[in-house]
Amino acid sequence: MKTIEYTSYGAPEVLHLTERPKPVAGDNEILVKINATAVNYGDLAARNFKAISPAQFNMPLLFWLIAKFTFGLQKPSNPVLGSEFSGLVESVGKNVTQFKPGDAVFGYFGQNMGAYAQYVCVPQDGCVTRKPANLSDAEAACASYGAVMAINLLQKAAIQPGQKVLIIGASGSIGAAAVQLARFAGASVSGVCGAQRLEYVKSLGAEKVFDYAREDFSQDGAAYDLIFDVLGKTSFAQVKKSLKPGGLYLLASFKLKQLLLMLRSSFGMKPRVMCAIAPGSREDLIAVRDLIEAGVLKSPVDKQFPMQQAAEAHRYAESGLKQGNIVINIGG
Ligand SMILES: NC(=O)c1ccc[n+]([C@@H]2O[C@H](COP(=O)([O-])OP(=O)(O)OC[C@H]3O[C@@H](n4cnc5c(N)ncnc54)[C@H](OP(=O)(O)O)[C@@H]3O)[C@@H](O)[C@H]2O)c1
Numbered sequence: 001m002k003t004i005e006y007t008s009y010g011a012p013e014v015l016h017l018t019e020r021p022k023p024v025a026g027d028n029e030i031l032v033k034i035n036a037t038a039v040n041y042g043d044l045a046a047r048n049f050k051a052i053s054p055a056q057f058n059m060p061l062l063f064w065l066i067a068k069f070t071f072g073l074q075k076p077s078n079p080v081l082g083s084e085f086s087g088l089v090e091s092v093g094k095n096v097t098q099f100k101p102g103d104a105v106f107g108y109f110g111q112n113m114g115a116y117a118q119y120v121c122v123p124q125d126g127c128v129t130r131k132p133a134n135l136s137d138a139e140a141a142c143a144s145y146g147a148v149m150a151i152n153l154l155q156k157a158a159i160q161p162g163q164k165v166l167i168i169g170a171s172g173s174i175g176a177a178a179v180q181l182a183r184f185a186g187a188s189v190s191g192v193c194g195a196q197r198l199e200y201v202k203s204l205g206a207e208k209v210f211d212y213a214r215e216d217f218s219q220d221g222a223a224y225d226l227i228f229d230v231l232g233k234t235s236f237a238q239v240k241k242s243l244k245p246g247g248l249y250l251l252a253s254f255k256l257k258q259l260l261l262m263l264r265s266s267f268g269m270k271p272r273v274m275c276a277i278a279p280g281s282r283e284d285l286i287a288v289r290d291l292i293e294a295g296v297l298k299s300p301v302d303k304q305f306p307m308q309q310a311a312e313a314h315r316y317a318e319s320g321l322k323q324g325n326i327v328i329n330i331g332g
Pocket residue numbers: 040041042058059146149168169170171172173174175192193194195196197212230231232233251252253276277278279
């Protein structure tokens with residue numbers, strides 16, 4: 001089978017096509033023939049991990065060390081990137097009861113990766129389920145990661161109808177899903193993103209969108225019930241001015257400083273601070289699938305690239321031009 005591999009860290013050019021033996025499903029696994037995969041934050045970070053210092057990493061030092069060992073110290077330990085996929089079940093292991101050959105599926109691997117390949121084995125109880133009936137392969141390939149993270153993280157905020165929510169990083173994988181989910185929960189939603197994507201975030205349902213390079217949302221005078229910072233780019237001092245007294249500052253990326261703030265808020269400090277990790281579970285993926293089929297969540301695809309142009313796909317994802325998701329077509 002063909003795979004897109006990288007054997008050293010670096011610029012998009014490190015990605016190249018290689019041949020590998022086709023895998024065989026274990027007893028509890030399904031063999032998926034992949035139709036499409038995505039280029040997301042994790043793929044770009046893993047490809048370039050040698051250049052990411054602990055200070056540049058959006059998580060505490062311990063997480064950086066874990067990622068360093070997971071991705072490989074000097075060179076990548078798993079040469080096949082790709083955490084999201086859509087495809088068809090080709091065969092199943094002898095203990096598999098939940099899938100059968102021919103099933104259209106989509107899913108998310110987390111940091112394990114491996115979806116930049118024509119075939120992949122997935123545990124039947126992994127983060128994989130039936131593909132949304134109303135999505136193309138390309139749309140389904142980029143529908144899992146951001147939405148699975150967002151649905152889990154936003155559950156912790158228990159958004160109520162009528163609340164005001166600000167999503168910082170609203171044009172990214174997690175933020176774009178969060179905007180749509182918060183709207184569905186009945187909130188009025190504002191977003192923060194780059195200048196090129198203000199209209200894109202509005203098209204997802206945000207009423208007001210701030211350009212982080214030119215505008216400071218905290219000068220706007222609005223008071224929010226929830227500020228969800230995906231990349232952890234804000235300071236508590238900035239956010240505090242814009243949160244209602246009972247409001248919540250939710251962070252998907254955080255450092256020790258924010259963890260200490262969370263500790264203080266567990267002793268009554270207001271507004272509350274929560275640093276949260278989403279597990280990437282199958283239950284959340286099924287909930288995402290149902291919301292996609294109900295028309296609540298969209299999975300906008302900006303550009304699609306063939307397998308041979310994986311480096312080009314990564315270059316475009318890093319260009320600052322993208323409006324939505326980048327897909328690599330593996331099948332066909
Ligand atoms: N807690 C968890 O369980 C969990 C799970 C997965 C990932 N994460 C974390 O989530 C982050 C990746 O999120 P993602 O996949 O959604 O990333 P993404 O798709 O790359 O999107 C990043 C978003 O942040 C915006 N942004 C960039 N610089 C900014 C700044 N200075 N101020 C405000 N916004 C800025 C981007 O805006 P433009 O593109 O418009 O410029 C974009 O909207 C990483 O830090 C990762 O560690 C956390």
